[in-house]
Amino acid sequence: MNRIIKRLAGVAAVMSLPVTMLIWPLGMEGRSYQSDKVLSADLTKVEAPDSLVMMEEDSVGSMVRELTDSMGTLTDTLVAAPARRPNRTITPVDIDDNKPVEVLHYFDKHGDPLPEPVRFLATLDTVTKPKSKPVYPLYNGVSVGLNFADAICLAAGQTYASFDLWADVSLHNWFFPVLEAGIGFADSTPDNSNFSYKGKPSFYIKAGINYNFLYKSNSDYQCFLGLRAGYANITYDVNNIFIESDYWGESQKFNLTGLHAHSFYGEAVAGIKVKIVKRFSLGWTLRYHFKFKTVSDSLSEPWFIPGYGASSPISFSLSAIYTIPGPGKRTEEDIKP
Numbered sequence: 145m146n147r148i149i150k151r152l153a154g155v156a157a158v159m160s161l162p163v164t165m166l167i168w169p170l171g172m173e174g175r176s177y178q179s180d181k182v183l184s185a186d187l188t189k190v191e192a193p194d195s196l197v198m199m200e201e202d203s204v205g206s207m208v209r210e211l212t213d214s215m216g217t218l219t220d221t222l223v224a225a226p227a228r229r230p231n232r233t234i235t236p237v238d239i240d241d242n243k244p245v246e247v248l249h250y251f252d253k254h255g256d257p258l259p260e261p262v263r264f265l266a267t268l269d270t271v272t273k274p275k276s277k278p279v280y281p282l283y284n285g286v287s288v289g290l291n292f293a294d295a296i297c298l299a300a301g302q303t304y305a306s307f308d309l310w311a312d313v314s315l316h317n318w319f320f321p322v323l324e325a326g327i328g329f330a331d332s333t334p335d336n337s338n339f340s341y342k343g344k345p346s347f348y349i350k351a352g353i354n355y356n357f358l359y360k361s362n363s364d365y366q367c368f369l370g371l372r373a374g375y376a377n378i379t380y381d382v383n384n385i386f387i388e389s390d391y392w393g394e395s396q397k398f399n400l401t402g403l404h405a406h407s408f409y410g411e412a413v414a415g416i417k418v419k420i421v422k423r424f425s426l427g428w429t430l431r432y433h434f435k436f437k438t439v440s441d442s443l444s445e446p447w448f449i450p451g452y453g454a455s456s457p458i459s460f461s462l463s464a465i466y467t468i469p470g471p472g473k474r475t476e477e478d479i480k481p
């Protein structure tokens with residue numbers, strides 16, 4: 145009975161007192177328990193209730209076992225229960241090609257350094273690709289021009305000239321089929337030559353196409369390259385042909401009149417067009433000529449070819465232009481890059 149009381153008192157002391165206070169005196173095993181006596185420890189006093197004296201040993205033992213089992217179950221539960229971890233959320237890593245990136249600007253639009261870098265968000269593709277399709281309608285108008293460059297050259301002393309009218313059709317303000325037609329003449333005595341040349345007014349015609357690099361811009365302005373194929377029907381006289389023989393000591397002078405020739409030639413051109421006022425514009429064109437073939441009914445070849453020129457393969461033209469615009473116009477959507 146004493147052993148049971150000691151165990152029960154020890155359990156009660158464990159439940160209510162710190163472990164360091166539970167120091168039982170030695171030699172308590174052989175003492176009998178009385179209800180009016182107190183079990184004492186060096187540091188703690190524990191008294192057994194009077195009601196426990198009347199209990200049977202079996203009942204007390206049963207209570208101790210139940211209390212021990214309960215405490216063991218609670219201890220096992222506390223030890224066995226693992227710490228509950230919070231649920232982790234896994235976020236997949238996505239590669240977004242359109243995600244804006246941060247860009248630091250160290251200079252302003254004038255190239256001057258900024259007091260401090262300026263950050264802004266920009267798309268990955270900061271260079272917008274230009275649209276390849278045209279922004280003007282297929283038929284965008286007709287232009288008619290008069291080439292008067294040789295009039296200025298005649299006033300400066302040139303002895304030959306070509307004057308022509310031309311017309312082109314604007315296709316998308318991109319491609320310009322061109323037709324030129326005119327008359328050329330000459331009256332010259334070339335330097336270091338033994339003849340004088342008189343080219344009667346002769347007809348020539350050219351056909352070709354221009355490529356406008358400013359096809360998305362204002363149609364009143366052009367910067368173009370082009371090609372031409374030309375044909376000239378030439379009537380000319382070669383006069384005062386002077387032939388001198390040093391061996392015989394004789395000289396001879398004669399004329400060749402009413403000569404005819406046909407000439408085929410090509411041109412590579414580069415030019416610009418600038419609006420002056422309303423529908424009137426000016427155009428400057430640089431031309432490089434090259435001959436294909438010249439056929440003459442005599443042993444001579446023409447010195448001057450209308451629309452081509454004389455000895456130099458390079459010429460220029462200056463034109464006054466009047467434009468009749470087409471019915472179509474660009475839309476605001478087309479203007480956007």
